[in-house]
Amino acid sequence: MVKTLFDKVWEAHLVTQESRDTPAILYIDTHLIHEVTSPQAFAMLREKKLKVRCPQKTFATMDHSTPTSKPDSNGNYVFNGEKEKLQVEQLKKNCQEFGISLFELGDDRQGIVHVVGPEQGITQPGKTIVCGDSHTSTHGAFGALAFGIGTSEVGYTLATQCIPQRKPKTMGIEVKGKLAPEVSAKDLILAIIAKIGIGGATGHVIEYYGEGISALDMEARMTICNMSIEAGAKAGMIAPDQVTFDYLAGRPYSPKGDSWDRAVTAWSNLFTDEGAKFDSYVSINAANVKPMITYGTNPEMAIPIDEKIPESATQQALNYMGFVKNESLVDKNVDVVFVGSCTNSRITDLRVVAEVLKGQRVSEKTRMLVVPGSHQVKAQAEAENLDQVFIEAGAEWREPGCSMCLGMNGDIIQPGQICVSTSNRNFEGRQGKGGRTILASPRTAAMAAIAGKLVGASAQPLCEEYA
Numbered sequence: 241m242v243k244t245l246f247d248k249v250w251e252a253h254l255v256t257q258e259s260r261d262t263p264a265i266l267y268i269d270t271h272l273i274h275e276v277t278s279p280q281a282f283a284m285l286r287e288k289k290l291k292v293r294c295p296q297k298t299f300a301t302m303d304h305s306t307p308t309s310k311p312d313s314n315g316n317y318v319f320n321g322e323k324e325k326l327q328v329e330q331l332k333k334n335c336q337e338f339g340i341s342l343f344e345l346g347d348d349r350q351g352i353v354h355v356v357g358p359e360q361g362i363t364q365p366g367k368t369i370v371c372g373d374s375h376t377s378t379h380g381a382f383g384a385l386a387f388g389i390g391t392s393e394v395g396y397t398l399a400t401q402c403i404p405q406r407k408p409k410t411m412g413i414e415v416k417g418k419l420a421p422e423v424s425a426k427d428l429i430l431a432i433i434a435k436i437g438i439g440g441a442t443g444h445v446i447e448y449y450g451e452g453i454s455a456l457d458m459e460a461r462m463t464i465c466n467m468s469i470e471a472g473a474k475a476g477m478i479a480p481d482q483v484t485f486d487y488l489a490g491r492p493y494s495p496k497g498d499s500w501d502r503a504v505t506a507w508s509n510l511f512t513d514e515g516a517k518f519d520s521y522v523s524i525n526a527a528n529v530k531p532m533i534t535y536g537t538n539p540e541m542a543i544p545i546d547e548k549i550p551e552s553a554t555q556q557a558l559n560y561m562g563f564v565k566n567e568s569l570v571d572k573n574v575d576v577v578f579v580g581s582c583t584n585s586r587i588t589d590l591r592v593v594a595e596v597l598k599g600q601r602v603s604e605k606t607r608m609l610v611v612p613g614s615h616q617v618k619a620q621a622e623a624e625n626l627d628q629v630f631i632e633a634g635a636e637w638r639e640p641g642c643s644m645c646l647g648m649n650g651d652i653i654q655p656g657q658i659c660v661s662t663s664n665r666n667f668e669g670r671q672g673k674g675g676r677t678i679l680a681s682p683r684t685a686a687m688a689a690i691a692g693k694l695v696g697a698s699a700q701p702l703c704e705e706y707a
């Protein structure tokens with residue numbers, strides 16, 4: 241019988257089938273945890289006197305509450321407050337007690353959970369991966385079935401390495417043709433969400449495919465899958481191919497020797513069979529995708545930069561943002577530019593930003609933060625002297641973490657400020673109370689930093705990184 245990529249991974253992990261009254265039980269290959277959504281789950285284990293079922297399949301990192309400043313002169317990390325410090329200490333204690341590998345502050349593998357998993361080779365094709373975090377969909381870029389879970393489900397997974405699930409529906413999103421050189425994966429996913437809406441994929445696992453997807457490198461594919469959740473999807477997936485295998489080869493947790501060969505043979509069967517049907521289907525013509533920005537307060541409120549805010553825009557969102565219908569956002573002043581988050585904080589993102597900033601100055605009116613997704617990304621950027629480009633341009637080069645993506649660590653914008661951000665959510669107050677977020681690609685963000693205002697697509701130089 242012909243099957244979709246999703247069906248293949250789902251069926252390979254079924255412990256029990258679902259029935260009318262009970263959900264299926266799904267085996268989980270990898271459980272990622274961070275400091276925000278795990279404390280109550282560990283408390284539950286203690287209360288019920290349970291152990292972690294598979295500590296070797298559980299990996300922890302610290303990212304949301306961690307400071308992006310360097311430790312003080314005594315080597316101590318300076319947290320935003322007691323709560324953040326406690327969360328981080330609690331995670332360390334829990335990992336020690338339950339025998340879980342932890343990439344803690346000071347470890348050269350620490351960083352945002354969705355950046356760390358792939359770069360360590362923990363994320364692999366065909367795996368089921370869960371994490372108490374909605375952007376777990378990122379890992380689907382490798383052909384894994386990866387989705388976010390709630391804190392009580394973190395508890396079940398720790399205790400049983402399984403999770404009860406109803407089978408989601410599937411949605412195929414075909415990207416026909418290749419993106420133009422000036423259009424990035426971020427622009428593509430914003431265009432997709434603008435088209436299908438924030439509820440467009442609710443209850444579905446999306447598979448992205450077609451020439452426009454195969455042509456993307458792994459980091460761009462992660463940007464796409466990362467934002468699947470912003471269209472309401474359970475997960476996003478891309479069938480693994482040679483690009484995937486090349487990315488994973490030699491990573492710390494990737495299989496080695498004969499196991500590698502066997503893994504690649506197995507992974508090569510992970511694709512949607514000819515003739516298999518998705519429950520729903522959307523097609524996008526890559527040639528029509530333009531550099532995008534958001535004008536409102538959810539990721540669906542997105543337009544090509546050079547277009548005007550539509551007549552259909554909701555008044556509440558415009559009031560919050562301080563914009564009006566039929567207005568162009570080109571030349572709008574920008575107070576803060578944030579380059580970072582699990583959507584766009586990897587080395588290819590930083591290279592694009594450095595290319596734009598090289599020999600330029602960040603506008604006097606604008607504050608710019610560049611926050612690498614992990615220590616590995618930071619080290620690579622520094623080996624390429626990208627940090628020097630950022631610093632010389634007047635941007636702040638920070639320590640890895642989620643940072644201003646949601647401001648849990650104290651990196652926030654002020655009420656009324658406009659921030660062009662490479663992150664994934666522009667909800668009211670997400671980057672700081674009263675703060676206004678405009679989502680954009682790394683290149684659009686970097687251009688805005690230099691100009692101190694939004695720059696139209698036609699005025700943006702082409703980056704070699706995209707060419």
Ligand SMILES: CC(C)[C@H](C(=O)O)[C@@H](O)C(=O)O
Binds near residue numbers: 374388
């Ligand atoms: C803190 C965490 C639960 C949350 C999520 O699940 O996504 C955060 O990562 C976010 O991006 O809003």
Ligand code: SF4
Binds near residue numbers: 353581642645664
């Ligand atoms: S970078 Fe942002 S979106 Fe990603 S996990 Fe952290 S807070 Fe969530």
